[in-house]
Amino acid sequence: MKKAMAILFSVLFAFSFASCAKSDETADVEYFSDEQKQYYASLGLQGTTVNVYNWGEYISDGSEGSMDVVAEFERLTGARVNYTNYESNENMYSKLSGGGVSYDVIVPSDYMIERLVSEGMLLELDFENIPNYKYIVDDAKGLYYDKDNKYSVCYNVGTTVLIYNTMLVREEPDSWDILWDEDYKDLVLMFNNSRDSFAIAQALLGQDFNTTNPDDWKEAAKLLAKQKEAVSPRYVMDEVFDLMESGEYALAAYYAGDYELMVENNPNLAFCFPKEGVNYFYDALCIPKCTQNKKGAEAFINFMQEPEVALANAEYIYYASPNSEVIANDDYSLKGSEAVYPSVKPNSQYFRNLDEKILGLQSELWVNIIQGREIK
Amino acid sequence: MKQNLSTKLLRQPYIVWSVLFILAPLAMVCYYAFTDKSGAFSLNSISQIPSYLSVFGKSILYGAVATVICFFLSYPFAYALSKAKLSAQKTMVMLVMLPMWMNFLIRTYSWMTILGRSGLLNKFLSLFGVESIKFLGTPGAVILGMVYNFLPYMILPIYSVLSKLDNSLIEAAKDLGCNRLQVFKRVVFPLSLPGILSGVTMVFVPCVSTFYITQKLGNGQIMLIGDIIEMQFQQANNYNLGAALSLVLMVLILICIGVMNRFGSSEENGGALYI
Numbered sequence: 001m002k003k004a005m006a007i008l009f010s011v012l013f014a015f016s017f018a019s020c021a022k023s024d025e026t027a028d029v030e031y032f033s034d035e036q037k038q039y040y041a042s043l044g045l046q047g048t049t050v051n052v053y054n055w056g057e058y059i060s061d062g063s064e065g066s067m068d069v070v071a072e073f074e075r076l077t078g079a080r081v082n083y084t085n086y087e088s089n090e091n092m093y094s095k096l097s098g099g100g101v102s103y104d105v106i107v108p109s110d111y112m113i114e115r116l117v118s119e120g121m122l123l124e125l126d127f128e129n130i131p132n133y134k135y136i137v138d139d140a141k142g143l144y145y146d147k148d149n150k151y152s153v154c155y156n157v158g159t160t161v162l163i164y165n166t167m168l169v170r171e172e173p174d175s176w177d178i179l180w181d182e183d184y185k186d187l188v189l190m191f192n193n194s195r196d197s198f199a200i201a202q203a204l205l206g207q208d209f210n211t212t213n214p215d216d217w218k219e220a221a222k223l224l225a226k227q228k229e230a231v232s233p234r235y236v237m238d239e240v241f242d243l244m245e246s247g248e249y250a251l252a253a254y255y256a257g258d259y260e261l262m263v264e265n266n267p268n269l270a271f272c273f274p275k276e277g278v279n280y281f282y283d284a285l286c287i288p289k290c291t292q293n294k295k296g297a298e299a300f301i302n303f304m305q306e307p308e309v310a311l312a313n314a315e316y317i318y319y320a321s322p323n324s325e326v327i328a329n330d331d332y333s334l335k336g337s338e339a340v341y342p343s344v345k346p347n348s349q350y351f352r353n354l355d356e357k358i359l360g361l362q363s364e365l366w367v368n369i370i371q372g373r374e375i376k
Numbered sequence: 377m378k379q380n381l382s383t384k385l386l387r388q389p390y391i392v393w394s395v396l397f398i399l400a401p402l403a404m405v406c407y408y409a410f411t412d413k414s415g416a417f418s419l420n421s422i423s424q425i426p427s428y429l430s431v432f433g434k435s436i437l438y439g440a441v442a443t444v445i446c447f448f449l450s451y452p453f454a455y456a457l458s459k460a461k462l463s464a465q466k467t468m469v470m471l472v473m474l475p476m477w478m479n480f481l482i483r484t485y486s487w488m489t490i491l492g493r494s495g496l497l498n499k500f501l502s503l504f505g506v507e508s509i510k511f512l513g514t515p516g517a518v519i520l521g522m523v524y525n526f527l528p529y530m531i532l533p534i535y536s537v538l539s540k541l542d543n544s545l546i547e548a549a550k551d552l553g554c555n556r557l558q559v560f561k562r563v564v565f566p567l568s569l570p571g572i573l574s575g576v577t578m579v580f581v582p583c584v585s586t587f588y589i590t591q592k593l594g595n596g597q598i599m600l601i602g603d604i605i606e607m608q609f610q611q612a613n614n615y616n617l618g619a620a621l622s623l624v625l626m627v628l629i630l631i632c633i634g635v636m637n638r639f640g641s642s643e644e645n646g647g648a649l650y651i
Contacts, residue, residue, distance in 0.1 A: 088610065088611065090610060090611045090612070090613055091610050091611075093613060094609060094610060094613050097613075186493075186510060192591075192596045193611075194611065228597075232513070232597065234512075234513060234595040234596060234597065235595065235596030235597065236595075236596060239488070243492075246494055247494075248492065248493050248494050356413065359612060359613070359614075360612065360614060360617075362612075363607060363608070363611060363612035363614070364427075366607075367428075367431075367599060367604055367607070370596070370597065370598075370599045371430075371431065371599055373430075
């Protein structure tokens, strides 16, 4: 017994030692010029805290020799960053609207920004404090969710794509309808996220993704129910990486940037933009009303658009960057990637904010689809 | 008088604790269940419950099956354990607890790699020429996950009752002419009922309300009531319906436990009569 404990403790000890050693390694690369360092040091953020609430795996974190963006920001400004994650827009919205929390920077998607703006939950940004806004390409400004460029600085752009394993899929798909093909029963991965899954059915039906007609949603739900019966897809989010990389599954609907990540580990994967259309989305940096450190938040947003930082993030996340310095950089490994920067813009639609009634209907229909119940 | 005061004072922290973390949340669940988005009184959420009845039924069924399996696995083990040498008992109890040192989420996640289509189990089976079997996404996988995760909660209370069982009662029963089966049926089993009941409660309740196990081992294809409640809070942002569903779930669980306790106590009386 004593022996076992001794072994256990020594293992734990070794691990904690190993992790210490690892964190020491990263600090010796200098990414920034003196001018940049001076700018961030002069902001007077020393000793303050910036609460950043971001998607999981959505910032370069220092692993595998990448830049640890949060640590660099802390080093340059002297502020402390309290970094937390969420896994969906809705999840983030729940936390935020529930009150009793204080976040300074959030990264909602387009339709969620629209909702937050309409509910008065975002603060207008002071672009004096975000000089790096000049790097943002015009395509990512003045968009439907923030027409007057008041509330957001675009962080990433992306689309959904159809990913397939060329060892298992002999044909070259060009339509979402292959996800309904019984030949691929038990080999299909769908989003475990009602809105993205519905969008695929809606594209096939030629509907507007933001339709306010309940019958349209029911129609789409019926199509998804049919898919469940025909191919019994597995509904996943992050597990998609393991399952597609291992070659276990033939087809998956997921995000374009993540396809690039997967193909690095499994060269047999290919992708297409289905002709019926994909979802085109923007994620942007915003400041919620509950902020207690707006200056710090703006500095953080500005920092995220520093060319060096934006490049590190783009290399880490693999989504399309709206930062012109990144796009123009010849060392950028995704330069020329057809999935992330398609030369011809694919047929696509945006998500808009849906009203409560439609959202309720959508989640009710989704439950019925998963339960395999008849859609009325 | 003085002693009374000190016991009163001693009780204070627990009262504060239970008000803050038991009563207040319960009140909030009730509040959300009976109001609408604007905060006005409304039966709208409650009236949606009937369309989820089949899910409630399914959840209770899954929970019951998992609990029964846990019981039949645990009882013989706990019985044998209570009869083992003291040092062996200590080691075995530690081994039962050992998996609980690891996070529940990780333990469940690791079952995915065991049961997956090209997971460990299928790789092993393929050595014998068995074609890959679909485990994940089946009710069996979900129930396996429940049994695996909650088994210690059944073993430990039964073991602790059995290990404290007064041996002289068994000897007395033997002296009075009971054979081994009768000793078990009329003495040991009735006396271990309190342990069984608390084990059953501790397994059944988390099984019925779980959502992580179904999500991961059910491939997102099986939805129990826990998943639907989670969805209302996390995705649909419908706190009211989520709270209404939780409230009904709590009432149903309370009824189930009530029935069980009733059944348990009458058995116990029966047992007492025989002695």
